[in-house]
Amino acid sequence: MTSQALVVGVDLGGTKISTALVDVNGQIIAHDYRETQADKGQAVVIDRMLDAVRQVMEQADIPKAQVRAVGIGAPGPLDIHAGVVIAPPNLPGWRDVPLKELIEERVGIKTFLENDANAAALAEHRFGAGQGCDHVIYVTVSTGVGGGLILDGKLYHGAEGAAGEVGHITILPNGPLCGCGNRGCLEALASGTAIAKRAREVVSRGAPTVIAELADGDPERITAKLVAEAAEQGDFEARKILSEAMNYLGIGIASLVNLFNPQVIVIGGGLSNLGERLLEPVRRGVARHAFAAPARTVQVVLAELGDKSGVLGAAAAALTQIEREISFKIS
Ligand SMILES: [Zn+2]
Structure with a gap:
């Protein structure tokens, strides 16, 4: 004990x-x-x-x-x-x-x-891939896209606690409709949901791809994970869908690099299982679209805590609050 x-x-x-x-x-x-x-x-x-x-x-x-x-x-x-x-x-x-x-x-x-996304950012900052860094941006890419900003060592909440909505940066003003009602948000272009939707469109127009076969002909069974499997098998359309989505992610993240000059961008969520297929286009997007100095500084890495980031994040939020209260008492 x-x-x-x-x-x-x-x-x-x-x-x-x-x-x-x-x-x-x-x-x-x-x-x-x-x-x-x-x-x-x-x-x-x-x-x-x-x-x-x-x-x-x-x-x-x-x-x-x-x-x-x-x-x-x-x-x-x-x-x-x-x-x-x-x-x-x-x-x-x-x-x-x-x-x-x-x-x-x-x-x-x-x-x-x-x-929850802020909590995961705190977890990666305190216990995971952002350890030892004061300037960490966490981006989660799964069914949606979310994030959390650690700026000068502290989680940034904004006026209403609504800061860090990385998924709703507008990338294409006339792009696909987002769940938030806006068009062309990063989430509507690079999330797992967006990838699955794009794959269904590609299948329905009859493009040559193994995606339909992997889904047993049922469009409802098309998921981002399945598109990733098709890409692993060398499927051209699947690779194109993923690389387009990850290019958009890179463009969104390049803006974050310009805005916040982070030391590290930590990418978590289910799509981080794509590994290099995610990292490579994002790193390329940052190099191409962000200013040279912050683009050179920033490391783009995968999250380390996996499915424990949520629960460790909730714990990290509690620890952060306790520490804040202690320092308030001293000062
Ligand atoms: Zn949106």
Whole structure:
């Protein structure tokens, strides 16, 4: 049994809740993984979160007093100052839920709420690929595109806590419609959803490609992962779809390099499994579109924490808040 300060991180997603008891070095001491059961409504989901928090403390057999804080990573939009979940699309029926307060009251431990992409940025900064750097931009590329900005060593929230929406940088003003209502956002061009959509278009116009075959002729089964498989087999159309999408990602990231002059861009999310097929076009885009000096400085790398970035991010958010409060008391 350890005597050092511990926190609990809770990563609340639309399909799963991942909860861990974590030490200051990012070591996971106990872990709980369960379905969200979002369809059963908010009260059930919150009970499941509370049960998971108790579960990891029991598993590790540590007194509650040793847990300094609970951090929750939740899908946006959020009011992080008030600790309120506003209306996330993947948690149906949730509207203005004071999640921070509800968890804090029932667990009896100080609780903090952070947006899931920001939490993952904190995790990579503290425990992963951005360790030791004060200027880190995290970009997640999966069904959507999101991000978090670590500027001068601190997570940048902006006036409303809405900063870091990397996915909604406009790349093509007349491009494909984005889920946000705008056209040609980075997310509408480079996300897994965008890649799958583009592949369905290519298949439906009858282009020669193995994509249709891999999907057993069912357009609904076309995913970015399947397009990546086709590309691995040398499929021309699949490679073209991916390289176009990753070129757009490179253009978006080049703007971030010009704006923030980061030391490192950390790319996570499901599409980071593309590895070099993602890194190479992004690095090329940065070299081509960003100013020479910041483009030379920046390292574009893959995230290191994989599917643990959410839960470690929630823990990192809790640790960050505790440290902030301590320094406030001293000053
Ligand atoms: Zn958008």
